Amino acid sequence: MKPAQSQHAGAPADxxxxxxxxxxxxxxxxxxxxxxxxxxxxxxxxxxAENGAAGLAAFQExxxxxxxxxxxxxxxxxIQMSRAIKEIRPDALIIAVTAHSDTxxxxxxxxxxxxxxxxxxxxxxELFSALDKVLGQLALKQLVELQNRRISESERxxxxxxxIAHLGSWQCxxxxxxxxxxxxxxxLLDHIQGxxxxxxxxxxxxxxxxDRDLLQERLAASAATRQPVVPxxxxxxxxxxxxxxxxxxxxxxxxxxxxPVTLVGTALDVTELKRAEEEVxxxxxxxxxxxxxxxxxxxxxxxxxxxxxxxxxxxxxAPVARLEGFCRALVEDCGECRNDNCRTYAERAERVVRxxxxxxxxxxxxxxxxxxxxxxxxxxxxxxxxxxxxxxQRTEPERSVxxxxxxxxxxxxxQRLLRIALEHLIGNAWKFTAKKDRASIEFAAQxxxxxxxxxxxxxxxxxxxxxxxxxxxxxxxxxxxxxxTWSGTAIGLATVHxxxxxxxxxxxxxxxxxxxxxxxxxxxxxxxxGSYYERTH
Amino acid sequence: xxxxxxxLIEDNADDAYxxxxxxxxxxxxxxxxxxxxxxxxQLLKNLAADGLHSRVRLVLLDLKLPKLSGIEVLQEIRSxxxxxxxxxxxxxxSDNDLDQEHCRALxxxxxxxxxxxxxxxxxxxxxxxxP
Numbered sequence: 001m002k003p004a005q006s007q008h009a010g011a012p013a014d015x016x017x018x019x020x021x022x023x024x025x026x027x028x029x030x031x032x033x034x035x036x037x038x039x040x041x042x043x044x045x046x047x048x049a050e051n052g053a054a055g056l057a058a059f060q061e062x063x064x065x066x067x068x069x070x071x072x073x074x075x076x077x078x079i080q081m082s083r084a085i086k087e088i089r090p091d092a093l094i095i096a097v098t099a100h101s102d103t104x105x106x107x108x109x110x111x112x113x114x115x116x117x118x119x120x121x122x123x124x125x126e127l128f129s130a131l132d133k134v135l136g137q138l139a140l141k142q143l144v145e146l147q148n149r150r151i152s153e154s155e156r157x158x159x160x161x162x163x164i165a166h167l168g169s170w171q172c173x174x175x176x177x178x179x180x181x182x183x184x185x186x187x188l189l190d191h192i193q194g195x196x197x198x199x200x201x202x203x204x205x206x207x208x209x210x211d212r213d214l215l216q217e218r219l220a221a222s223a224a225t226r227q228p229v230v231p232x233x234x235x236x237x238x239x240x241x242x243x244x245x246x247x248x249x250x251x252x253x254x255x256x257x258x259x260p261v262t263l264v265g266t267a268l269d270v271t272e273l274k275r276a277e278e279e280v281x282x283x284x285x286x287x288x289x290x291x292x293x294x295x296x297x298x299x300x301x302x303x304x305x306x307x308x309x310x311x312x313x314x315x316x317x318a319p320v321a322r323l324e325g326f327c328r329a330l331v332e333d334c335g336e337c338r339n340d341n342c343r344t345y346a347e348r349a350e351r352v353v354r355x356x357x358x359x360x361x362x363x364x365x366x367x368x369x370x371x372x373x374x375x376x377x378x379x380x381x382x383x384x385x386x387x388x389x390x391x392x393q394r395t396e397p398e399r400s401v402x403x404x405x406x407x408x409x410x411x412x413x414x415q416r417l418l419r420i421a422l423e424h425l426i427g428n429a430w431k432f433t434a435k436k437d438r439a440s441i442e443f444a445a446q447x448x449x450x451x452x453x454x455x456x457x458x459x460x461x462x463x464x465x466x467x468x469x470x471x472x473x474x475x476x477x478x479x480x481x482x483x484x485t486w487s488g489t490a491i492g493l494a495t496v497h498x499x500x501x502x503x504x505x506x507x508x509x510x511x512x513x514x515x516x517x518x519x520x521x522x523x524x525x526x527x528x529x530g531s532y533y534e535r536t537h
Numbered sequence: 538x539x540x541x542x543x544x545l546i547e548d549n550a551d552d553a554y555x556x557x558x559x560x561x562x563x564x565x566x567x568x569x570x571x572x573x574x575x576x577x578x579q580l581l582k583n584l585a586a587d588g589l590h591s592r593v594r595l596v597l598l599d600l601k602l603p604k605l606s607g608i609e610v611l612q613e614i615r616s617x618x619x620x621x622x623x624x625x626x627x628x629x630x631s632d633n634d635l636d637q638e639h640c641r642a643l644x645x646x647x648x649x650x651x652x653x654x655x656x657x658x659x660x661x662x663x664x665x666x667x668p
Contacts (some may be wrong), residue, residue: 022610318651325555325652332562332655445627 018138019045019064020131023055023081024097025073030121033068036124043132043495052076056084056503063089066134068127070120071098071105079105082112091141097122158184166269172200172250174223179203188246188267208243209233215248223261226252230345231269240442244271302371309367312360320360324353336395359475366474369498374414376529381409384422385443392430401433406444409454409534411523413424421499424492425519426454432517433460451522459516463509471509472497496521541566541594542584547612547628548602555652556597556622556628563658566594569607569640574605578613585619595662597649611643627660628653 020037024030031049037046047062049055053076055069067085071078075374082094096109099120109117116130159182162168168185172178177200186193196202200219204212211234222229231252236244250265330346337343382405388402411418428443433439442457463471470476474494496519500507504524511517543566547553553570560568571577578597584590596614600607607627614620618640627640640648647661 011598030593085643264545314631318552321630321651322549325552329555329558 016043018043018066018135019047019053019062020066020068021062021064022046022048023052023058023067023069023073023078024048025051025070027169033122033127037131040128050083052078054080058103058323059085060088060091060476064092065138066095066131068095068097068118068131071096071109079112082109082114086113093137094236095127095130095134097127100211115289134532146426163187168267170203170250170265170267171253171267172203172219172263174200174219174263176260177201179394183368188244188269189236190240204237204277206236208237211235218248219250222250222252222263226261229265233274244269245274246270250270266370301365304369305367309363313364316360317357320353320356324350327353332462362474366491366494366498367416369495369502372417374502374527374529376412376414376418376527379411379413379415381411381418381443382407383421384415385426386410386434388419388423388426389441389446392426399434399439401430401439401441404440404442404444409443409445412526413523414527414529417499419500421521422456422495424496427468428492428519429456429460429461429517432462433458436460453520455518455520457516457518462510462513462515462517465511472507474518493519540592542589542592543594544576544577544584545569545579546571546572546597546602546607547599548572548609549599551643552571552599552628552651559653559655559658562655563662573603574607574610576604577602577610578639581610581614581617581620582589585617590619590623593623595646597628597653598625599628608643611640611645615643 008192020041022030022034022037024033027050030050034046034048037044045062047058047064049058051073054071055067056076056192058064059067059081062406067082069078069081078096078098085092085094090113094114095118097118097120099106106117115134118127118130162182162184166184166188168188169181169182170185179198179200179202181189181191181193183193186198189203191198191202191206204216205404207215208343209231211232214232215234216231218232221227229248232250234246234248236246238244240486246267247270248265250263252353253262327350331343331350334343334414372533385405386403389401389405393399393401393536418533422443426443429441433441436459437458440459443455444457445454447453472493474491476490497507500521500523504527505522507519507521509517509519543564544562545553545556545560545568547556547570553572557568557570560566564590569580572579581590581596584593585618598607598610602610605613611625614623614625624646625644626646626649627649628649646664649657649661
């Protein structure tokens with residue numbers, strides 16, 4: 001016997017899990033060869049048996065992958081045992097160790113399916129080389145099995161993914177129309193897999209008749225131009241008469257001119273998406289109808305309001321003018337009358353009439369701001385505030401008021417209206433700081449919850465927060481007469497409110513008696529230039 | 538000095554009364570009143586026919602009139618050969634009634650907001666040049 005070599009070219013690196021049964025009736029070689037096997041293939045599990053019968057029993061017990069067996073043995077010889085083993089496990093790999101070289105044994109061995117022969121006395125190189133070949137075969141088999149498992153696993157994953165996504169895939173040969181469909185494709189088309197060959201005709205029979213021509217056209221066009229199929233939606237009629245919508249897309253595989261074309265495509269079930277789209281469309285339609293309804297209602301009530309303001313501005317003015325005329329006549333003519341009360345009453349009545357006239361004027365002014373057209377453009381509020389501030393300073397040069405005006409407050413809006421609003425706000429600040437030694441008026445902006453909030457702040461008379469709700473209502477004042485110069489009819493803040501509303505904004509105020517007031521307002525980024533009033537005049 | 542005339546075209550009785558009172562305080566001219574546009578038109582034609590149009594010192598014209606409107610009366614005056622030079626002041630109670638540009642184009646002497654005061658009428662008459 002030659003000593004075994006420690007390295008074997010071509011032997012698979014990993015033998016974990018593989019086992020070998022060595023059957024030999026002579027004790028000495030059995031022990032010797034077993035030891036050599038263990039020594040040279042440390043990962044291989046080696047069993048041994050002393051004859052065919054014991055070998056068969058060991059095989060049944062351990063089901064080894066490889067059997068190395070002597071042929072001539074008592075009780076049961078190697079040939080008999082191998083035949084029995086092959087019946088138990090046809091893929092068992094058998095290496096025969098034999099002194100025989102007569103052909104009858106060999107023929108038997110070939111019939112049984114013994115793979116390799118090693119002649120006795122055993123030459124280890126020969127044995128190991130045979131064993132390496134067998135192990136190589138086993139490794140290859142394992143590799144193929146592993147690949148197969150991987151392929152079927154990814155196929156299973158793909159099928160599942162397609163199932164979840166409701167996405168079928170297909171392949172179609174043109175001309176001819178023979179197809180292959182993925183599992184999900186069968187489900188989408190409501191065909192049973194394996195019942196009939198997949199063909200374009202069987203695809204088309206499920207497509208809604210109105211969509212069939214388009215699908216055929218698109219596929220044919222793609223085959224002719226070798227360009228991807230222009231995606232399209234087809235309605236699919238299932239056996240139970242329910243309808244699904246598929247989005248069909250495909251690309252061309254073969255691009256050689258004249259050769260048959262293979263289209264590889266997908267079909268995505270977009271029924272729910274399409275239904276949701278339909279729902280959104282109908283909801284949008286309903287919403288638009290409701291907006292129209294509301295708008296016309298709003299316009300109707302605004303028309304009434306307009307009639308009312310026309311009545312106030314127009315029909316009321318004439319009788320008020322008459323009343324004023326008679327009061328004047330009284331005042332003028334009662335100079336001739338002896339009764340002093342007469343003249344006092346006439347003068348007072350005349351004052352009342354003037355008040356009524358100024359209220360009518362204010363009312364008209366206010367309603368003008370709610371319905372006049374707006375010209376939207378870029379407005380530099382900082383520049384406006386500075387110009388308004390210096391105007392006030394010019395009218396009362398003796399007053400010392402510090403203006404703090406932030407730079408670069410540029411907005412979209414109506415220049416004329418925004419100027420009026422700022423004039424009122426800064427005018428209020430100017431008026432209510434009249435009694436302060438160190439008056440200060442600030443115009444700036446701050447970010448509040450992502451919105452730019454502009455504010456006009458003063459350190460003047462302020463106001464009691466209890467009356468804050470009255471501030472923006474017309475014809476209401478929260479300062480007692482005589483406290484500050486009477487400025488007409490108290491519509492300034494109502495006007496500002498109206499202008500801010502027209503610019504899609506809101507306005508609010510904070511104040512404290514003797515600690516100043518702050519008026520905050522916001523403006524829409526892009527205010528609507530239109531008015532709900534229809535242009536009737 | 539020949540009698541001079543002031544023509545007052547005013548449909549409202551109170552307004553007419555008030556205007557006549559003020560006119561009476563300002564001057565001693567005779568006042569002829571027309572109550573609507575048609576009446577005014579006829580009155581002015583008659584004055585022209587009788588050769589009295591040159592005596593008209595001022596026409597006080599309310600714009601809102603029944604039948605013919607104040608503007609229409611004014612247009613008739615300006616298109617008439619004899620009457621076209623008459624001084625006309627417009628009476629109004631609201632800006633809404635007043636189409637200033639139109640009036641200016643038709644050569645209105647002045648606009649008077651109601652109620653007309655003594656001062657106001659004096660000023661208007663002082664603008665008026667003797668025919």
